Amino acid sequence: MRDIVISYLPFWEKTRLWVLSRPLSGFSETFSQYIMEVSPGGGSEKPEADPGAESVLFVVEGELILTLEGATHQMSSGGYAFIPPGSSWQVRNNASSAVRFHWIRKAYEYVDGIEVPNAFVTNEQDIEPIEMPDTNGSWATTRFVDQSDMRHDMHVNIVTFQPGGAIPFAETHVMEHGLYVLEGKAVYLLNKDWVEVEAGDYMWLRAFCPQACYAGGPGQFRYLLYKDVNRHMKLSGLGRC
Template structure:
């Protein structure tokens, strides 16, 4: 298993600037080649960090979540990562390791580590190792529901959760679900989707959920609205509600991506 991350750096002057980035009313594609040093941001209260903002709530587009790729130098981190007490988070470690403390419980997370952090939690994150740590961070403001408790924090890893094969697909399409879909405490899912070579979504999904899809490994041809786009490790796809979508995995290895979607709540009127 591998976990792609923004390449940083800067292409040299011989590179043709014409690229494959796309922004439409229905979807956006941020290829890995666009995720360079000159588009990083920094956050107050952090030490030795930089981040790529891949998605943010945008009126008339995708409005429910933000998604970052965060790099922490050795000794980098923060005791106050979140400034919104209503925000919940998912963190996936792409490279290196971090020490995550959630409400006083310490977790040493390595590559492939996955954490869910509920709203109102007190948490810290530090890179206590000797190499740079890289992680994906998805944030959504939690939507309470009558009679439904807040979800609890948990820490696991990609290796500890078995993918679940999708029906009628001969095992070529599977989803690693870190949260039970019937657990109504959760109003977002952040899963890892895996296709074996040649595997596909065999219809154009068209639904209310918004998506952030970060390609962790492999290649595919992806249908976005009416366009087929070739994607590879490090490419990010950002989909508003009801954007038609499907894919066909290409190449000789698995095609895997980190997938956000909003679920399990009334639509605000």
């Protein structure tokens, strides 16, 4: 988050961004994630150049005006928007201070016979976290879409650990992950290394990376989590004539 590594985008005014992840051959290939910083009076009338891209916006600071398919939404800290591919949308900062938000983009994977999911705008405060079984509430996930909804090919959730909460075993997942720490401190297992992480840190995991977590406190530990879901694994044409 230094000035020397900022980027800019076409058709975005008074806006800079930091690229946290992007598709890289041999690593994570399904998504990109930016932290956007829009100054007062800034924004975009043409934010997305790829008609096949779906997006999630998540506000971490300030206020953002999102116009989505003609409807206007005022988003503040904790605000969350899902934007389907091919949508008409614009963003503007009409406040007196900068707004910062995550922008997660993925090429939507269409499936014959399954509709594209609908757009929606909400706030994390309006969604009840779901406690993980047998954790006494020390580990919970705020889920913005139904896990069984096959229309969605990615989930962007918020995971929360109370002090002392843990993932008590090394998990491995077929999904690629982007984890941005929103609050608190913890130690996180990545492959074979336990790494201290805190608010503002970002973890970028390829598929099958072993992971675990221990949140030692003193406050809660929360992160924004991306993962790809609900689709066949691409075979890249291997074995086909």
